Structures are given as C-alpha cells and as structure tokens.
Amino acid sequence: DVKVTQSSRYLVKRTGEKVFLECVQDMDHENMFWYRQDPGLGLRLIYFSYDVKMKEKGDIPEGYSVSREKKERFSLILESASTNQTSMYLCASSLQGRIADTQYFGPGTRLTVL
Amino acid sequence: AQTVTQSQPEMSVQEAETVTLSCTYDTSESDYYLFWYKQPPSRQMILVIRQEAYKQQNATENRFSVNFQKAAKSFSLKISDSQLGDAAMYFCAYRSATNDYKLSFGAGTTVTVRA
Structure with a gap:
C-alpha cells in the first residue's frame, strides 16, 4: 500500500514563527502536492512538485x-506564520503520466497559529 | 480553474438505506476525470470511485455507484445499503485530461449514518 506520512498531526505556532510541515511518501511517486482544507471551501492546492527541485504554484501560494x-x-x-494560515494541511502524492491515477493523501496536519 | 459544486453540506441516512450526494462542475473541456473521495473522521482521505468522461457507462464499486450526466455536468454518488463506516465527509473532484496533477475539489458533504 502507498503510504504518505506527515510529520505532525497537530501543531501550534505563534504569529511570525517560521513553520515547516514535512511530508514523506514511500512509493516512488513523481508528483507531490500540498493542500489546505477549510470548512466550506474544500481542498485548495497550495503548491505541487513533479520532480526533485521542481515546483509549481497552485491556486493559493501566497x-x-x-x-x-x-x-x-x-x-x-x-x-512568517499568520493567524489566517490556521488550517488543516494535507499532503498527497501520485504517479506521473497516468492521468487517471488517484492521489494518495497523508493524514493531515492541523495547524493553529496564535 | 474549474468549479466543482456540492450543494449539500450535510446528509443523514438510516443504516441500510440509500443516500445520494450531488455534485456539479463547470468545464469547457470534453475529456476529463471525476472522482469521489471519502475522508472519515480523523482518518486519511481515500478514493471511493472515479469516472472517465469519455466512458458512458457509470462507474460502480461495490455499494458505491455514480450517475454521470455529461451534458448536465452532473456527477452524483449513490451509497447503497449504508453502513456505520460510511460516515465521513465526501468530496467530489475534477481533473482535466490534459494534465495529471491538478484536482479541483468541491466543498464537501458530511454524511451521518443513523443506527
């Protein structure tokens, strides 16, 4: 089974702190994604990467x-964390070149910025 | 960006009964893929079912089936013989056939199953 893990399930940080969220997948997937999930908004793509050192902006990269x-x-x-970045963050991965293939998600990190 | 709309924030179903979740989407493309994902409480999101737009036949996975109406841009999910384990948030998602990365998600529908 594909396994996508995220470094923390819950994280509390203060405004202005630098925050790192880590995601690891064990299936040799080329594509990896970061989403944020907010009530009533579904999942929105922040960034994705299709190869090492390659990245593309998603819908909300600011x-x-x-x-x-x-x-x-x-x-x-x-x-520099801000209170409006309080959210659930989901990482996902997928194979490249198989456009019908699914994305596999991690368990999520619930980040609270105080 | 494509817009995916789930008009039902919450749905409730009696155990063993059937519930249908609605999803509509907006696109000018003719070739694309549609997905339903399930996110159980405090658990990872998983794929429930997917549909290729070029296939007229509706996809089915055990108790889960879809009603894909391409002209109407509608993609509903039917859960038959509902079980307590079906309680979750369900997301409808769209992906263009011209790229293999960008999923556009709806806002989600929370399904509650009554025992």
Whole structure:
C-alpha cells in the first residue's frame, strides 16, 4: 500500500514563527502536492512538485513556499506564520503520466497559529 | 480553474438505506476525470470511485455507484445499503485530461449514518 506520512498531526505556532510541515511518501511517486482544507471551501492546492527541485504554484501560494530536495520528501514552509494560515494541511502524492491515477493523501496536519 | 459544486453540506441516512450526494462542475473541456473521495473522521482521505468522461457507462464499486450526466455536468454518488463506516465527509473532484496533477475539489458533504 502507498503510504504518505506527515510529520505532525497537530501543531501550534505563534504569529511570525517560521513553520515547516514535512511530508514523506514511500512509493516512488513523481508528483507531490500540498493542500489546505477549510470548512466550506474544500481542498485548495497550495503548491505541487513533479520532480526533485521542481515546483509549481497552485491556486493559493501566497505566504507559502516549498522544498523538494529528495524524491520522497516534500516540505511546506510558512516563512512568517499568520493567524489566517490556521488550517488543516494535507499532503498527497501520485504517479506521473497516468492521468487517471488517484492521489494518495497523508493524514493531515492541523495547524493553529496564535 | 474549474468549479466543482456540492450543494449539500450535510446528509443523514438510516443504516441500510440509500443516500445520494450531488455534485456539479463547470468545464469547457470534453475529456476529463471525476472522482469521489471519502475522508472519515480523523482518518486519511481515500478514493471511493472515479469516472472517465469519455466512458458512458457509470462507474460502480461495490455499494458505491455514480450517475454521470455529461451534458448536465452532473456527477452524483449513490451509497447503497449504508453502513456505520460510511460516515465521513465526501468530496467530489475534477481533473482535466490534459494534465495529471491538478484536482479541483468541491466543498464537501458530511454524511451521518443513523443506527
């Protein structure tokens, strides 16, 4: 089975802190994604990566950056956390070139910024 | 970006009964994929069912089936013989056939199953 893990299930940070959310997948997937999930808005794509060191902005990249130094690991960075970044963050991965293939999701990190 | 609309924030169903979740989407493309994902409370999101737009036959996975109406841009999910384990938030999602990464999600429908 594909396994996507995220470094924390719950995280509490203060405004202005730099925050790192880590995601690791064990199935050699080329594509990796970061979403945020908010009530009434569903999931919105923040960034995705289709290869090591490659990244593309999603629908809501403002206030976020990402890093992919290794194929299995994709990090989401909040340079200076703000209260409006309090949310559930979901990581996902998928194979490339198989457009009907599913995305596999991690358990999520619930981030609270105080 | 494509818009996916789930008009039912919450649905409740009696155990063993059937519930239908609605989803509509807006696109100008003719080739695309549609998905239903399930997110149980405090658990990981998983794929329930997917439909290729070029296939007229509705997809079925055990107790889960879809009613895909391409002209109406409608993609509803029917859960038959509902079980307590079906309680979750369900998301409808759209992906263009011209790329393999971007999923557009609806807002979700929370399904409650009454024993």
